[in-house]
Amino acid sequence: MVHQFKNNGFNIAMDVNSGAIHVVDDPVYEIISRYEADSKEDIINDLSKEYGLEETKEAYDEVTLLKEDGKLFTKDIYMPYLKSFDSRPIVVKALCMHIAHDCNLVCKYCFAGKGEYNGEREMMSPEVGKKALDFLVANSGNRKHLEVDFFGGEPTMNMDTVKQIVEYGRQLEKTTDKIFRFTLTTNGLLLNDELEEYINKEMSNVVLSIDGRKEVNDFMRPFRGGNGSSYDIILPKYKKLAESRNQENYYVRGTFTHNNIDFSKDVLHLADEGFKQISVEPVVAEPSEDYAIREEDLPAIFEEYDKLACEMSKRKKEGRGFNFFHFMIDIDGGPCVAKRLQGCGSGCEYLSVTPNGDLYPCHQFVGNEDMKMGDVDTGVTNTALRSEFRKSNVYSKPACQDCFAKFYCSGGCAANAFNYSGDINGNYKIGCEMQKKRVECALMLKAAEAMM
Amino acid sequence: MKHIVTLNERVLEDTMEHGGCGECQTSCQSACKTSCTVGNQNCENEAQK
Numbered sequence: 001m002v003h004q005f006k007n008n009g010f011n012i013a014m015d016v017n018s019g020a021i022h023v024v025d026d027p028v029y030e031i032i033s034r035y036e037a038d039s040k041e042d043i044i045n046d047l048s049k050e051y052g053l054e055e056t057k058e059a060y061d062e063v064t065l066l067k068e069d070g071k072l073f074t075k076d077i078y079m080p081y082l083k084s085f086d087s088r089p090i091v092v093k094a095l096c097m098h099i100a101h102d103c104n105l106v107c108k109y110c111f112a113g114k115g116e117y118n119g120e121r122e123m124m125s126p127e128v129g130k131k132a133l134d135f136l137v138a139n140s141g142n143r144k145h146l147e148v149d150f151f152g153g154e155p156t157m158n159m160d161t162v163k164q165i166v167e168y169g170r171q172l173e174k175t176t177d178k179i180f181r182f183t184l185t186t187n188g189l190l191l192n193d194e195l196e197e198y199i200n201k202e203m204s205n206v207v208l209s210i211d212g213r214k215e216v217n218d219f220m221r222p223f224r225g226g227n228g229s230s231y232d233i234i235l236p237k238y239k240k241l242a243e244s245r246n247q248e249n250y251y252v253r254g255t256f257t258h259n260n261i262d263f264s265k266d267v268l269h270l271a272d273e274g275f276k277q278i279s280v281e282p283v284v285a286e287p288s289e290d291y292a293i294r295e296e297d298l299p300a301i302f303e304e305y306d307k308l309a310c311e312m313s314k315r316k317k318e319g320r321g322f323n324f325f326h327f328m329i330d331i332d333g334g335p336c337v338a339k340r341l342q343g344c345g346s347g348c349e350y351l352s353v354t355p356n357g358d359l360y361p362c363h364q365f366v367g368n369e370d371m372k373m374g375d376v377d378t379g380v381t382n383t384a385l386r387s388e389f390r391k392s393n394v395y396s397k398p399a400c401q402d403c404f405a406k407f408y409c410s411g412g413c414a415a416n417a418f419n420y421s422g423d424i425n426g427n428y429k430i431g432c433e434m435q436k437k438r439v440e441c442a443l444m445l446k447a448a449e450a451m452m
Numbered sequence: 453m454k455h456i457v458t459l460n461e462r463v464l465e466d467t468m469e470h471g472g473c474g475e476c477q478t479s480c481q482s483a484c485k486t487s488c489t490v491g492n493q494n495c496e497n498e499a500q501k
């Protein structure tokens with residue numbers, strides 16, 4: 001399968017199954033589009049009128065060379081390979097720890113239902129947290145690197161538990177061959193010098209929630225009661241924290257909604273404020289919500305992604321580039337094909353732990369009792385559900401089979417698919433369309449970089 | 453080549469031999485939490501590189 005597109009003056013040909021990415025000129029672009037359907041003679045006859053006989057023949061031969069070299073028109077050969085993974089033992093390597101089901105903001109789009117995940121306000125105890133680490137170590141097989149994200153609600157409302165879990169993890173590192181990578185996702189309100197120092201010492205990554213421009217942020221991220229500006233409080237704190245981490249190993253992370261479809265302005269606002277690691281992502285919401293992204297928003301959203309990619313390319317040339325998480329693609333040293341086929345590992349390698357120690361396939365399923373998988377005392381008991389998640393991959397999702405983006409999103413988010421189609425192997429069409437656009441923009445940026 | 457510039461040397465098939473060790477980061481632990489962003493994860497397998 002070959003996917004071709006034009007973006008910002010570049011003609012790009014993706015050979016989907018090999019992952020080879022080519023920047024091509026106009027005759028090659030046309031030759032590739034006809035190569036499998038038409039005869040060599042017909043293609044050369046037709047195109048030589050515009051490009052000349054010698055040029056067209058030369059271009060045709062280059063396409064043939066790449067085909068022979070396994071970099072164009074390759075077949076998907078990975079299904080039997082993936083099948084061979086079925087007999088591997090199931091391991092858990094990452095936990096999303098719901099340290100607090102409570103929050104000091106009431107963000108309108110919060111999938112955690114303003115922090116409580118549609119349940120009671122609750123804090124995780126250090127004991128539950130430590131049991132979760134024991135569960136992780138015991139089920140991690142030969143995985144060396146274990147990941148623990150402190151999540152909420154707002155985890156900094158329960159820092160004592162976070163600190164005790166980290167301390168316990170550091171002890172486990174001495175008695176096992178495991179290495180913990182702790183990360184924290186925060187709304188920043190409680191950040192202070194002491195917390196900053198602690199985060200810099202213990203957290204390999206920190207995600208700092210902010211939506212961009214002040215009016216956009218404060219509209220969707222208000223305080224309980226509605227008074228005051230969360231933006232004014234967090235922006236200076238985030239700037240200081242980002243600098244203290246040398247502008248690395250953090251993200252300022254925002255959500256865009258139907259209310260700010262012009263979200264490229266929010267990304268650039270964050271860049272103009274000096275942030276170098278930025279992620280602004282589309283909201284995931286019930287279609288009935290007024291801020292939900294609708295199908296008719298897509299053309300404008302695509303235009304915004306294009307605008308953003310062009311501006312990023314320009315800024316990079318000027319030496320003031322920044323990273324945008326959804327445009328980051330590693331085309332040379334990136335993930336192996338096994339990872340690309342299996343995706344995020346939710347419900348299997350990746351689980352969420354609620355404040356009382358229940359296990360769910362991921363943070364987005366928390367609160368849905370049908371999706372409970374077990375708890376930190378007894379481990380995963382719903383093995384049928386785990387099996388469903390384990391079997392879910394690019395090949396189990398009908399909508400992915402002919403999609404050019406399948407090796408970049410790995411079949412997409414199981415929770416989004418479930419929420420929109422009732423099936424983890426279904427699809428979230430709006431999300432898929434945005435993902436495809438982002439892949440194209442990301443590859444255009446790679447092309448621009450290569451041609452600099 | 454005169455008409456084509458290929459941006460990457462390694463193709464996915466090359467990763468089959470040493471792939472699947474699972475040491476790389478879980479995508480939702482990086483920043484997203486609402487999408488599945490796998491293509492940007494770093495490979496941590498030295499044998500693969």
